[in-house]
Amino acid sequence: MAETSEVVIIGGGLVGLSIAYHLAERGVRRVVVLEREAMWARGSSARSAGGVRLEFSHPSSIQFSQYGLAMFQNFEDLFGISASFNPCGYLFITREPQRWDAMKELASMQRTLGVPVETLAPDELHARYSYIHMPDVVGATFCGQDGVADPGAVAYGWMRRAQALGVEIRLNARVTEIAQSGGRVIGVVTQDGAVIHAPVVINAAGPQARFVGALAGLDLPVFPYRRSVYVTDAFSGLPSEIPMTLEFENTSYIRREGRSILMGMSDPLEPSSDNVDTDQASLEKLVGTVLSWVPALEQASIMRGWAGLYEVSPDDTAIIGEAESLSGFFYAVGFSGHGFMHSPAAGRVVAELVTGAAPFVDLAPFALERFRYQTTHETFVI
Ligand SMILES: Cc1cc2nc3c(=O)[nH]c(=O)nc-3n(C[C@H](O)[C@H](O)[C@H](O)COP(=O)(O)OP(=O)(O)OC[C@H]3O[C@@H](n4cnc5c(N)ncnc54)[C@H](O)[C@@H]3O)c2cc1C
Numbered sequence: 001m002a003e004t005s006e007v008v009i010i011g012g013g014l015v016g017l018s019i020a021y022h023l024a025e026r027g028v029r030r031v032v033v034l035e036r037e038a039m040w041a042r043g044s045s046a047r048s049a050g051g052v053r054l055e056f057s058h059p060s061s062i063q064f065s066q067y068g069l070a071m072f073q074n075f076e077d078l079f080g081i082s083a084s085f086n087p088c089g090y091l092f093i094t095r096e097p098q099r100w101d102a103m104k105e106l107a108s109m110q111r112t113l114g115v116p117v118e119t120l121a122p123d124e125l126h127a128r129y130s131y132i133h134m135p136d137v138v139g140a141t142f143c144g145q146d147g148v149a150d151p152g153a154v155a156y157g158w159m160r161r162a163q164a165l166g167v168e169i170r171l172n173a174r175v176t177e178i179a180q181s182g183g184r185v186i187g188v189v190t191q192d193g194a195v196i197h198a199p200v201v202i203n204a205a206g207p208q209a210r211f212v213g214a215l216a217g218l219d220l221p222v223f224p225y226r227r228s229v230y231v232t233d234a235f236s237g238l239p240s241e242i243p244m245t246l247e248f249e250n251t252s253y254i255r256r257e258g259r260s261i262l263m264g265m266s267d268p269l270e271p272s273s274d275n276v277d278t279d280q281a282s283l284e285k286l287v288g289t290v291l292s293w294v295p296a297l298e299q300a301s302i303m304r305g306w307a308g309l310y311e312v313s314p315d316d317t318a319i320i321g322e323a324e325s326l327s328g329f330f331y332a333v334g335f336s337g338h339g340f341m342h343s344p345a346a347g348r349v350v351a352e353l354v355t356g357a358a359p360f361v362d363l364a365p366f367a368l369e370r371f372r373y374q375t376t377h378e379t380f381v382i
Contacts, residue, residue, distance in 0.1 A: 002187075002195040002196070002197055003194070003195070003196045003197070004030075004196070004197045004198070005030045005031065005032045005196050005197070005198045006028055006029070006030040006031060006198065006199070006200065007023060007028060007030070007031045007032070007198060007200040007201075007202065007354065008031075008032055008034060008175075008187070008188050008196055008198040008200070008201045008202070009031065009032070009033045009034065009202045009204055010034055010175045010188070010201065010202065010203055010204060010205050010212050011033075011034075011035065011043075011203070011204035011205040011206055011208075011212075012033045012034070012035030012037075012040035012041060012159075012169055012171070013040075013041050013043050013044060013045040013155070013204065013206050013339075014041060014045040014048075014151060014154065014155050014158075014339060014340055014343040015045075015204040015206065015332050015333075015335070015339060015343050015346050015347065016033050016035070016202075016204035017033065017040065017041065017155055017158040017159050017162060017169075017343075017347075018158055018343045018344055018346060018347025018348075019202055019204055019332060019346070019347045019350045019351060020033050020158070020159075020162040020167045020169070020347075021158040021161050021162040021165075021167075021347060022347040022348045022350070022351035023167075023350075023351045023354060023355075024161075024162050024165035024166060024167050025161075025165065025351070026351050026352075026355050026357075027355075028351070028354070028355065029165070029166045030166070031162070031166070031167045031168070032167070032168045032169075032170055032196060032198075033162075033167060033168070033169045033170065034170050034173040034174075034175050034188065034190060034196075035169065035170065035171050035172075035173060036172070036173065036174035036175070036191075037171065037172070038171050038172055039171065040155065040159055040169055040171065041151075041152070041155035041156075041159070043206050043207065043208075043308075043309070044206045044207060044308050044309050044310070044311060044339065045151055045155055045206070045339075045340070046151070046152070046308070047227075047229070047276075047306055047307070047308025047309075048151045048308070048339070048340040049148075049229055049253075049255075049262060049264055050148045050149050050150060050151055050340060051090070051146075051147075051148055051244050051255075051340070051341065052065065052068060052069055052072055052085070052146060052147055052148065052149055052340070052341040053065060053090040053143060053146035053147075053244070053341065054066060054069065054110065054115040054117075054143055054145060054146055055090065055092065055106070055107075055110055055115065055117060055141065055143055055146070056110075056338075057106055057377075058317065058365045059109070059113055059362070060361045060362050060363065060364070060365045060366065061317065061338075061342070061365065062110060062113050062115060063113070063345070063360075063361045064341075064342045064345035064346070064361060065341050065342065065345075066113075066114070067344055067345040067348065067360070067361075068341045068342060068343065068344040068345055069145065069146075069341070071083075071344045072085045072149040072154065072344075073085050075149075075153070075154065075157060078157075079157030079158070079160070079161055080157070080160075081153050081156060081157045081160075082150075082153060083149040083150055083153050083154050083157070084149060084150040084153060085147055085148070085149040086147045086148050086149070087144065087145065087146070087147040088146075088147045088148060088241060088242070088243050088244060088255065088256065089142055089143060089144045089145075089146050089147065089243035089244070090142070090143050090146035090147075090243055090244045090246070091129065091140055091141070091142045091243040091244065091245045091246065092140060092141045092142075092246050092248060093125065093132065093134065093137055093139075093140040093245070093246065093247045093248065093293075094137070094138060094139060094140070094247070094248045094249065095134065095136045095137055095138055095247075095248075095249050096138065096248070096249060097138050099248060099249075100138045100139040103119070103139065103141055104119055104139070107119050107141055110143075115143060115145070116143060116144060116145055117141050117142070117143045118141065118142045118143070118144075119139060119140075119141055120139065120140040120141070120142060121139060122134075122137045122138065122139065125137060125139075125140045129242070129243075129245070131238050131239065131242065131294055131296055132245070132293060132294065133293055133294070133295050134247070134293045142243065146243075146244065147244070148244060148255060149340075151340045154340075154343075158347075173190045173191075173192075173194070174190060174191040175188045175189070175190055175191075175212065175215065176189055176190060176191050176215070177189035177215060178201060178212075178215040178216040178329070179195075180216065180217075180326055180329075183325070183326065183327055184199070184326070184327045184328050185198075185199070185200070185201045185216065185326055185327070185328040185329040186198070186199070186328075187201070188201055199328050200328050200330065200354055201216070201328065201329050201330070202329075202330045202331070202332065202350060202354070203216070203220070203329070203330070203331040203332070203333055204331075204332050204333070205333065206309070206311050206333070206339070207222070207224035207274070207309040207310075207311040208224075209222040209311060209331065209333035209334065210222045210223070213331065213333070216323065216326050216329050217325065217326065218323050218325065218326065218329070218331075220319060220331060220333055220334070220368065221313055221314050221319075221334070221371060222311050222312065222313055222319065222333050222334040223272040223311075223312050224272055224273065224274055224309040224310070224311060224312070225266075225270065225272055225273075225309065225310045225312050226270060226273060226275050226276060226282075226307050226308075226309060226310075227264065227266060227307065227308060227309070227310050227337065228264065228265070228278055228282050228283070228286065228305060228306070228307040229262060229263070229264040229305060229306055229307070229308075230262070230263055230264070230278075230283060230286060230287075230302050230304070230305035231257050231260050231261070231262050231263075231302070231303055231304050231305065232260050232261045232262075232263075232297070232300040232301060232302055232303060233260060233300065233301045233302075233303045234258075234259035234260055235259065235260060235261050235297075235299070235300045236259075237296040237297070237299050237300065238256075238261060238294070238296055238297070240256070240259075241256065242254070242255065242256055243255070245294075247293055250265065250289045250292075251265055251266040251268070252264070252265040252286065252289045252290050252293075253265070254290060254294060254297075260303065261297065261300060263286060263287075263290050263297075264286070265285070265286045265289055265290070266310075266337075267282065267285065270282075272312075274309065275307070276306075276307045276308055276309060277307060278305045278306060278307050282307075283302065283305065287302070310336060310337040311333065311334055311335060311336065311339065312334065312336045312337070313333075313334030313336050314371060315370075315371075315377045316336040316337075316377065317334070317336065317365060317366065318332065318333065318334050318335045318336070318338070318339075318342060318346065318366050319331060319332075319333050319334040319366060319367075319368050320332045320333075320346060320349060320350065320363060320366040320367075321353070321363060321366065321367050321368055322353060323368075324368075324369070330350055330353060330354060331368070332346045332347075332349075332350050345360075345361065348360065349361060349363060
């Protein structure tokens with residue numbers, strides 16, 4: 001027998017759970033989250049490095065981060081479980097003069113929005129962070145409000161609160177059809193043939209967002225790319241506290257993970273795929289790159305690693321809104337590696353859109369329609 005719901009959310013990752021919580025908090029009670037796996041938040045959300053930072057190229061992205069940061073800082077008071085936010089700061093380093101000019105310009109814009117970003121000349125950088133060996137560095141930015149939080153705890157906190165407010169989270173429920181009539185969405189069908197009628201359906205399917213969009217006849221340009229992360233054994237050869245430290249040109253980064261060091265890198269030569277295996281070649285590339293600027297890590301041993309999927313849009317910025325061609329079909333997708341830090345605000349703005357409230361942030365930079373005339377690109381991306 002067909003069921004009826006007010007809202008169906010496709011995807012039980014951080015973004016879907018945040019939307020569910022924010023909707024329920026606004027009084028929308030009949031919300032069902034459909035997750036194809038046997039467990040919620042097992043996709044990209046389970047593989048995140050947990051980074052949270054305020055430095056972005058668009059004011060709207062910065063406001064997204066500010067909302068998320070405040071929520072993570074107060075997560076225990078709000079949800080009864082700590083998000084383990086560690087304000088270790090973010091340090092972005094560049095060797096390219098042109099990029100450095102752009103970073104300084106963006107730092108001015110970021111400061112006007114209250115982001116306490118510092119610009120560091122090479123001698124200041126090396127004096128403050130002596131573990132960095134980069135003779136050709138041209139500059140760096142540091143923001144001490146940024147840090148790292150625990151995505152698993154955040155997902156759990158939202159899931160528990162959403163359920164307490166009446167949201168149903170249904171597992172093993174892959175959506176295979178999105179039903180529509182007269183230009184409106186009217187519900188979904190799952191793999192076991194269950195039909196759920198609903199006037200609002202939300203695509204929060206992470207790296208699978210394009211496939212789910214296609215079920216509604218919509219082309220959402222979101223492509224999965226593998227990203228690998230490795231963790232060393234307990235390592236005392238670096239200071240016990242270091243910022244999330246990222247070098248732009250090779251897109252590699254390191255941070256503390258307890259007494260260990262966590263490191264990652266994006267490989268621009270790797271094509272889009274669903275591959276989430278780690279392999280020796282990517283490990284060797286990462287280690288070689290990181291050792292070139294943090295030579296002390298030569299003494300560390302890799303203990304474990306994992307890979308997951310970034311869900312990448314053409315300009316590395318999320319795509320959020322309601323389909324022009326299908327009323328009632330919303331999407332919050334394409335977070336391009338920022339989906340943990342932006343999931344709180346994504347949940348809030350989608351809940352605002354669905355309930356007819358004005359979004360707290362200008363959503364123009366996230367509009368799907370921007371790709372018709374796109375000219376800008378997020379520059380703070382690793
Ligand atoms: C290695 C790595 C490091 C990262 N580091 C950071 C970081 O430091 N900071 C940061 O902000 N972000 C980071 N990210 C990105 C972040 O993890 C993602 O942007 C975020 O988790 C996306 O959440 P999501 O809910 O959209 O996707 P997911 O967690 O993938 O959730 C989507 C869900 O949809 C489900 N689904 C798909 N299709 C269907 C269907 N047809 N029916 C039902 N369910 C379906 C999937 O099973 C999945 O559970 C990182 C990602 C990776 C891989």
